[in-house]
Amino acid sequence: xxxxxxxxxxxxxxxxxxxxxxxxxxxxxxxxxxxxxxxxxxxxxxxxxxxxxxxxxxxxxxxxxxxxxxxxxxxxxxxxxxxxxxxxxxxxxxxxxxxxxxxxxxxxxxx
Amino acid sequence: xxxxxxxxxxxxxxxxxxxxxxxxxxxxxxxxxxxxxxxxxxxxxxxxxxxxxxxxxxxxxxxxxxxxxxxxxxxxxxxxxxxxxxxxxxxxxxxxxxxxxxxxxxxxxxxxxxxx
Numbered sequence: 001x002x003x004x005x006x007x008x009x010x011x012x013x014x015x016x017x018x019x020x021x022x023x024x025x026x027x028x029x030x031x032x033x034x035x036x037x038x039x040x041x042x043x044x045x046x047x048x049x050x051x052x053x054x055x056x057x058x059x060x061x062x063x064x065x066x067x068x069x070x071x072x073x074x075x076x077x078x079x080x081x082x083x084x085x086x087x088x089x090x091x092x093x094x095x096x097x098x099x100x101x102x103x104x105x106x107x108x109x110x111x
Numbered sequence: 112x113x114x115x116x117x118x119x120x121x122x123x124x125x126x127x128x129x130x131x132x133x134x135x136x137x138x139x140x141x142x143x144x145x146x147x148x149x150x151x152x153x154x155x156x157x158x159x160x161x162x163x164x165x166x167x168x169x170x171x172x173x174x175x176x177x178x179x180x181x182x183x184x185x186x187x188x189x190x191x192x193x194x195x196x197x198x199x200x201x202x203x204x205x206x207x208x209x210x211x212x213x214x215x216x217x218x219x220x221x222x223x224x225x226x227x
Contacts, residue, residue: 098214
């Protein structure tokens with residue numbers, strides 16, 4: 001079983017602050033996905049990173065895939081209350097292409 | 112809005128009962144996956160169906176079973192419900208074909224199941 005560890009588990013910050021959440025594993029993945037889930041909704045795919053060392057930007061969100069394709073980080077600049085939600089990383093196995101999710105980081109951004 | 116719809120949105124059952132959850136895939140998608148998300152946890156993979164056949168299964172007992180229909184809609188059936196089955200059940204559709212792999216998932220809003 002490929003285990004994905006996410007940290008921190010909980011994060012409560014003020015609007016305008018920067019933050020980084022981490023996703024780590026001992027396994028190598030063909031790609032890694034980041035989702036955001038709001039209460040009462042299903043996860044929504046934000047980005048997929050495929051190449052080791054790859055960096056992708058989505059407005060104020062920066063995603064990085066580790067060189068060895070075992071870990072990833074998500075950095076949010078100048079967080080806003082609309083960023084509040086559960087951030088999930090999911091590793092994709094190159095054989096089955098079925099995403100395996102981490103436990104998530106619950107982010108609350110206070111106005 | 113992903114185009115994936117699940118029903119019902121909420122359900123209350125008692126231990127030992129059976130339940131059927133339903134999912135309508137996004138138009139054009141031919142693969143459906145089911146995940147269980149317990150409170151405070153990430154989604155756990157139950158199984159995936161492609162062309163009406165099981166295409167992968169997670170670490171769930173046989174009392175969790177599924178079906179995919181020719182129109183790509185799907186059902187998740189759980190027999191002999193246990194208290195620990197209380198969770199949000201998520202359906203996700205995707206597409207396999209033409210060189211595309213199926214890891215890009217579009218989730219529905221889920222069915223919240225409570226087992227008393």
